[in-house]
Amino acid sequence: MATMDKASSRDRLLDAAARLCYRDGVSIGVEALCREAGVSKRSMYQLFGGKDEMLAASLERRVPGYDARLTHPDPQAPPRERILYVFERLEKDSLDDDFHGCPFLAALVELKDPGHPASEVARGAKEQLARAFRTEAERGGARDPELLARQLMLVFDGAGARAGARLEHLADGLATATAGTLLDAAGLR
Amino acid sequence: MATMDKASSRDRLLDAAARLCYRDGVSIGVEALCREAGVSKRSMYQLFGGKDEMLAASLERRVPGYDARLTHPDPQAPPRERILYVFERLEKDSLDDDFHGCPFLAALVELKDPGHPASEVARGAKEQLARAFRTEAERGGARDPELLARQLMLVFDGAGARAGARLEHLADGLATATAGTLLDAAGLR
DNA sequence: AGGCGAAGAAACCGATCGGTGTATCGCACG
């Protein structure tokens, strides 16, 4: 069923939404989204019920890949390495010309409504990264794992936002160095 | 000239733009802006030439007050105190129900175009704060003042964005503590 | 008092917004 040219209408729609919303912001029109996906507006509304729901679904779909991209390939690697890997990845990604920061934070900033379905998805995604930091901080014997995780999130989101807004170039390892300083101070071996 | 009910049309327009854009985002309509300011669209276009220019002017107008608000009242205070004062202010401001983070960073995130007149103003405002950090870092004898200033900006913008997006509560001094750790590591006396 | 310019109100422009209604098409299934 569905026009399976390559992917389902639903998937093409979610991909188009992810790409265009990331590039142009969530204010992008439904018409443009559907045109890009090669799907009729009618199908879009039947599949998702509205722009807000589709936006939320689109963000949700990005979560696993986003997390995987930031996760050190070796689960046994030392906590410090696994944490710093996240910042190294961020720095590498930020070199891309079409890098615009964390898509979840951007969505939260753009739709200022915390009750928006997409906002809740985005919040969940950010909490997931914070939890990952916390877990590694505990594993590494940090003095205050929760505090360290929150500090790392400040640096991660600050670096992402600033690099995305072209306020900062992370090429010299600024984010990694800053995270490393915080790890040192937290006694993370 | 002008209806000087209280302030000039120009000033009322800039204030309305600052308030509404901060609360609802820069996608707010020109109509709503003018209605709020009690100024006709005609006058708006005569005064500023377009929405983009008015938005830029509105942001520019906020710069001095924004800087003043973050600046320690005593210019002779120790650099460490003057730097930490910025983060204390941020934390206090973030408690406000209608806090939505740094208006300049938000504008940069929302209008993704770095060439937008308002984006350039916003970039200037952020550079000004970075310079202030750098100056204090030098005064305090930090090991690498430029690096420290950039690190502090990561924390400042990360904290502002996350608190504004309701991802974090800074009430416990998270930002100040993080900044303090970085100051320690930089050897800032 | 007369007149001039600045500002306001409101209609208007084409385009787009999110969202629907309708009629057609194509394909799988009975």
Added chain:
DNA sequence: CGTGCGATACACCGATCGGTTTCTTCGCCT
């Protein structure tokens, strides 16, 4: 071979977008 459903194309809805035009009103200056 139908039949029915899912997807499409496309017109359409009222509202709003940024921006312009017209007309009127009002305040100030000579």
